[in-house]
Amino acid sequence: MDKHYLTPLFSPQSIVVFAGQADDPDRLTSRARVLHQALRAQKYTGTLQFLDIHTTGTLADLAQTGADLAIIALPPQEVAAALEIAGRLTCRSALVITSGINADGAAELKRIARREGIFLLGPNGLGLQRPHLQLNASAAGPMAKPGSLALVSQSGALTASILDWASKNGVGFSSVVSLGPNTSVDIAQVLDFLANDRQTQSIVIYLEGISSARRFMSALRSAANAKPVVVLKAGRRPAGNEAAQTHSGAIVGSDDVFDAALRRAGAVRVRSFVELFSAAKCLASRYRPVGNRLAIVTNGGGPGVLAADWVNEIHLQLGKLSPESSSALKPLLPELASLCDLIDLSEEATPAHYKAAIEAAGNDRQIDGVLAIFSPKEGVDASEVARALADVKRSMGKPLLSCWMGDASVVIGREILNEAAIPTFRTPEAAVGAFGNIASFYQNQQLLQQTPPPLSTLAKPDIEGARLIIEHVLAERRKVLTEMESKTLLSAFHIPVTQTILARSATEAMMIATQLGFPVALKIDSPDISHKSDVEGVALNILNATGVRDTFTEMMQTVSRLKPNARINGVTVQTMARAKRGREVCVGLVTDDPFGPVIAFGAGGTMIELIDDRAMELPPLNQFLARHLISRSRVAETLGAWRGASPADMNALEQILLRVSEMVCELPQLREMDINPIIVDESGAVAVDARIVIDNAPQAINGRANPYNHLSILPYPARYEQVWPLRGGGEYIVRPIHPDDAQMLQEMMSHLSQESRYFRFISSIVELPPSMLARFTLIDYDREMALVAVFKERRPGANGEALETERIVGVSRYVTNPDQSSCEFALVVADDFSGKGLGSRLMLSIMDVAREKGLSEIEGLVLAQNPGMLKLMKGLGYTIKPFAEDPDFKLVTHTL
Secondary structure (H helix, E strand, O other): OOOOOOHHHHOOOEEEEEOOOOOOHHHOOHHHHHHHHHHHOOOOOOEEEEEOOOOOOOHHHHHHHOOOEEEEOOOHHHHHHHHHHHHHOOOOEEEEOOOOOOHHHHHHHHHHHHHHOOEEEOOOOOEEEEHHHOEEEEOOOOOOOEEEEEEEEOOHHHHHHHHHHHHHOOOOEEEEEEOOOOOOOOHHHHHHHHHOOOOOOEEEEEEOOOOOHHHHHHHHHHHHHHOOEEEEEOOOOOOOOOOOOOHHHHHOOHHHHHHHHHHHHOOEEEOOHHHHHHHHHHHOOOOOOOOOEEEEEEOOHHHHHHHHHHHHHOOOEEOOOOHHHHHHHHHHOOOOOEOOOOEEOOOOOOHHHHHHHHHHHHHOOOOOEEEEEEOOOOOOOHHHHHHHHHHHHOOOOOOEEEEEOOOHHHHHHHHHHHHOOOOEEOOHHHHHHHHHHHHHHHHHHHHHOOOOOOOOOOOOOOHHHHHHHHHHHHHOOOOEOOHHHHHHHHHHOOOOEOOEEEEOOHHHHHHHHHHHOOOEEEEEEOOOOOOHHHHOOEEEEEOOHHHHHHHHHHHHHHHHHHOOOOOOOEEEEEEOOOOOOOEEEEEEEEEEOOOEEEEEEEEOOOOHHHHOOOEEEOOOOOHHHHHHHHHOOHHHHHOOOEOOEOOOOHHHHHHHHHHHHHHHHHOOOEEEEEEEEEEEEOOEEEEOOEEEEEOOOOOOHHHOOOOOOOOOOOOOOHHHOEEEEOOOOOEEEEEEOOHHHHHHHHHHHHHOOHHHHHHHHOOOOOOOOHHHHHHHHOOOOOOEEEEEEEEEEEEEOOOOOEEEEEEEEEEEEEEEOOOOOEEEEEEEEOHHHOOOOHHHHHHHHHHHHHHHOOOOEEEEEEEOOOHHHHHHHHHOOOEEEEOOOOOOEEEEEEEO
16 A cells, blocks of 8 residues: 555556557557557566457456556557456556547546546547656657656647657656546646656646646645646636626636646746746755845856846846955955956956855855856856856755856856756846746745635634625525625624615715715615726715715716616715725635636726736635735735835735635635725725625535535645543644644654554654655645644743643544545554553544545554554454455454
8 A cells, every 4th residue: 555556557567558460550550650669669677468459368368467557559449448358457557548539438438447447547648658667658759868857748749849859958757648638547646646756856747727626736736745846837818707797807817826826836837848847957956945036146247137137027136245255255256356236257257266156155145046157258168167166066055057158169068067967058047037936936835835724813703694695695696795795794704894884865875974974985886787986886085965965866867877777776875994195905806717716916996907916826825825915916015115104004904815715715605806995004904895796605526515615725624623631641632734743743753663663654764754744744635634643741941941842642644545435544653652542532533534524434554563553443443354465464444
């Protein structure tokens, strides 16, 4: 069970091939001919047999041993029969590279594969390559050079183009996977395998579409947590949504949502396939987390200025030496060198000058990365300068990139840089862009680490009251809430709104306005009018009762004329927001296909579409994510002290975003929302207008009744937190794990006895490597769960006072199996807490979670020489039996 379930597909030890007879080329499909050539072009390390589906004499013999992988490249009408035979041969996986199979044919292949228990990749893709296995099971051309980069592509044509480009640029691969549009093993499952593949250090993806946002985000987050992932996506500018009923829905395209999803997953998006590999090359260096301050070391002012301009263009910062670093470096450089902004070494720069400047920048805390630019100069050897960079690189912890400009005179220098694993580029802009990808990667990794709960720590909202309002509107067969209903919904979640009362006559409007106090605003109230200003349905700053009466009458007449079929409830009267220097912002919600609800923030007011200022984030949010969302908008620049106005209350804005996140999590009926404008100043924020669109809640995924099935990223499941008494006195908390537990988990691991470590990991591992630690603490709560037992203890502090510290003393976890109906568990308890009931409690708790998820069975492997664990399993009612694949283990199972 330690091998990934897709190992038979991607690392097969035995293969059978259904591709016709190589000695009868006239009857082979074009892909079959290419496949025959590819498989015979190198020595595959495993067992390889070619079969004809019309000859069954060898099937009985083969069926005795089976095969890991069946490769099928037959005409479309023969593929199903070949897959049936693969099932009879007990093949565990199948690769179909036949093209021209329609959706119905692909669905039939999926049914056969599901019935036979086969993992099916294809049809209509180009296949796969695993260079380190000498396996070219593809129609994509010659075998790629071995390397540590994995390529996953949804375009066969682009796969072949990328491989051709890579062969001429020295780029090697651990895996190349070409996915067809109807494959059963989808991109999410491929990513899940690559995240655990030791041969793969970074992953590049060409993406055209996804079938399941939840599965894609789960796999992408897991992969990006383990290794760098770079994505190139087609279709950046889809047609707009003309049917959108709110401002947010009208101006947000799905590509913006995809950007937000990638950021939250910790991946990096690029715009061209050349940039795809430069980003992967930089990120594979696994530099420590950095900021966005790039220092530029150059021997020519022009190239340095071009680089600095591009730093500004892509919103990085120019890294500048501190005064102390400048003072220490200046005597070591030529007299004409300048250290003001750029580190311009002048035309007299030698290799020693480059080395001194890069070392100074590398040691300066104000700088996050260094770009060295070399322009050919008479009397200066480009290769010697490159060797100086290679020397510095060995002791430098920050990203070091290079730009060797020119052609023939710098070729050897570029080769030296490549051998030293220093990314090198031909233009300053390309080099700066590559550093931008590094900065984006580590910034997105911060977003990946956030695991907010569905409800914030603010006062609990009136969720039931909000649901009653939505049920009432849906019962009336309406989908658009009136302003009054929308504001009531916001108030249920404690979002400040202007006091608003509905008037049905001019006299009633006068009385309400007098009670509220002038000035007031009047707005038409109609479920059929999305944008009130477009029909002259908004009047502001009305100062007296006469003005209210006349405005009411005129507004009703105008709106009735412009919208004769609109249902009009009346006119709302509300107090004017009195902020003299308030800024107008908008918080919105859009529902994307396939990512679901997305929260938007930006400039508000009546010119919202023209300004087109929108930053996006997938829910749920916490304060870190809310603050990051605000900072990405253009309107953020006006929220500080601005033209005599005091800084806006950022805490109030963040709280509104957290409240909207709560609404999105708890009310799956929400489809679109505009809270526009929100007036914010130094004293707080208030929602002046709001419009909400709803619909019936989406159906449960896989039939599971999870209240957050409408979200692409599941919130932290705080509902599983429980406090339990400890046998012998005291108590402990059982709760789901989160990324902040990494250090405590490592400490628990380091204190385990050698025997306990061996029982859990089947090795003498002393501490968890960073990749495994990240994998264990940042999990997808939909397909897996890890519960930790946390014990609080008091320890003496440095000054003698008692300090309360937390300690993880036990962990239970399960991972859902590919059949989606069973799961595999693991358990470990600290040695000094053994025998206190933690193991039983952690197992019962993890079983409860699995049962709630709709899983039917839980299973695990226990070493036969681990009597304590076997006794615990027997006491919990597990069935214990031998494990057929390894006599050193027992298979323990329990029906949920």
